[in-house]
Amino acid sequence: MQLRFVGCGDAFGSGGRFNTCFHVSGREANFLIDCGASALPALKRLEIDRDVIDLILITHFHGDHFAGLPFLLLDAQFSRRTRPLVIAGPQGIETRLPQMMEALFEHSSNTKQRFDLSIVALDPEQSRQFGGVKVTPYPVVHGDSGGPFLAYRIETEGRIIAYSADTEWTDTLIPAAREADLLIAEAYTYDKVVKNHLSLTTLQAHLGEINARRVILTHMSDDMLGRLDGLPYAAAEDGMVVVF
Numbered sequence: 242m243q244l245r246f247v248g249c250g251d252a253f254g255s256g257g258r259f260n261t262c263f264h265v266s267g268r269e270a271n272f273l274i275d276c277g278a279s280a281l282p283a284l285k286r287l288e289i290d291r292d293v294i295d296l297i298l299i300t301h302f303h304g305d306h307f308a309g310l311p312f313l314l315l316d317a318q319f320s321r322r323t324r325p326l327v328i329a330g331p332q333g334i335e336t337r338l339p340q341m342m343e344a345l346f347e348h349s350s351n352t353k354q355r356f357d358l359s360i361v362a363l364d365p366e367q368s369r370q371f372g373g374v375k376v377t378p379y380p381v382v383h384g385d386s387g388g389p390f391l392a393y394r395i396e397t398e399g400r401i402i403a404y405s406a407d408t409e410w411t412d413t414l415i416p417a418a419r420e421a422d423l424l425i426a427e428a429y430t431y432d433k434v435v436k437n438h439l440s441l442t443t444l445q446a447h448l449g450e451i452n453a454r455r456v457i458l459t460h461m462s463d464d465m466l467g468r469l470d471g472l473p474y475a476a477a478e479d480g481m482v483v484v485f
Contacts, residue, residue: 242267242400243484244423247283249459249477251429252305256466258479259283260305261459263425264294267398269373272296274393274404280309281316287480292322296371299330300406301383301390302337311342311349318355325357327371331378331389332362363391373397379417381408384437392417400485403453407460409436410443415450423485424453425477427460431468441465441472455485 244265250258260277262284271293273280284291291313299307310328317326328338338360339350363369368377378391383406394417395402403418405426418424429438441458448456458465459477469476 242270242398243482244402244425245287245289245483246459246477246479246481247273247287247289248277248279248479249461249481250277250305250479251460251462252303253462254279255461255463260309262309263404264289265395265397265402267400270295270397272298272371272374274298274395274402275300275306275406276309276313277305278308278312281312283479284313291317292320292324295324295327296374297326297328298376298393298395299328299334300393300404301331301387302333302341303383303387303407306407307337308341308345310338311345314342314354314358315346315349318352322356325359327359327361329361329363329369329371329376331391332364333389334362335360365389365391377417379413380411381406381413382411382437383407383409394418394421405439407437408439410439410447415447418451418453421451421453422455423483424451424456425459426456428458428465428474428476429460429462430464433464441474455483457483 247262248259259279262280263274342350375396383390403421428441432442
């Protein structure tokens, strides 16, 4: 099982990083977690084959996690994709996606796709199976707009991936990430408290309860990026590959 950080940046591209998008591939599984505005050029830069991606999981509707979908879907249409694609995310995705497509490319939401496209709204703490990928969303706290907001616990090919998404600390992160093989956690700041975001020191206080086998930090601001030396945790970089 391999995860590649296609993009691991925040909304402001701190450190020159692309918006959030992770690519997971294994013997059979092939999916994206989030699809920020810069996802398509980042995927092409890394020469990742978009046509074999079966599933895209969206955590919330902020542009740095969601706004790459119109570009990805148009690219799929013009490249004559035939493989079915599922896009799953929070409640409301079935209306938010066409609204965003119309905002960026007029009439694009009415285009008949050359491939089967399924849009699936997920309920918090209700598991869904997508082929060999089991997804359990958990509600998290990231403000009053752009929600609902979800963290994910993903089980596939004998491995568990947990992703906090963007959130301040909430106890739902414990069952979402407990004993995961890989926890990808936001560390927006080092110790400064920023509403709706997670600091590293806050995260550290709860890692004993989570007991993940491996922790990688993502979605870091300039404050956090300036403190990476000597940290006991790996920090994501664009293009970084994790095998687990």
